[in-house]
Amino acid sequence: MAYIITEPCIGTKDKSCVDVCPVDCIHGGDEDQQLFIDPEVCIDCGACVSACPVEAIYADSDVPEKWQNYIKINADYYVKQ
Ligand code: SF4
Numbered sequence: 001m002a003y004i005i006t007e008p009c010i011g012t013k014d015k016s017c018v019d020v021c022p023v024d025c026i027h028g029g030d031e032d033q034q035l036f037i038d039p040e041v042c043i044d045c046g047a048c049v050s051a052c053p054v055e056a057i058y059a060d061s062d063v064p065e066k067w068q069n070y071i072k073i074n075a076d077y078y079v080k081q
């Protein structure tokens with residue numbers, strides 16, 4: 001399992017989630033529209049969910065249907081690194 005960052009992050013991207021993640025698995029550069037969670041490193045603690053001001057973060061099993069594609073978007077970010 002892993003947690004996933006979805007569409008509401010775009011345009012917000014305030015990095016509140018980064019500050020609370022105990023394993024530092026949330027990344028994204030200035031050129032990216034949103035941040036991404038590394039599914040290989042995330043320990044599913046859930047701390048980032050309540051830190052996000054726009055409810056962009058979901059457990060992968062709870063991602064709303066309209067944002068299912070973000071599961072791959074988050075994972076693909078790390079494949080490209
Ligand atoms: S669930 Fe925990 S480990 Fe995973 S990204 Fe959020 S804060 Fe980090």
Ligand code: SF4
Pocket residue numbers: 005008009010012013014015016017018035051052053054055056057
């Ligand atoms: S806290 Fe939410 S809006 Fe802010 S960077 Fe993280 S996922 Fe994006």
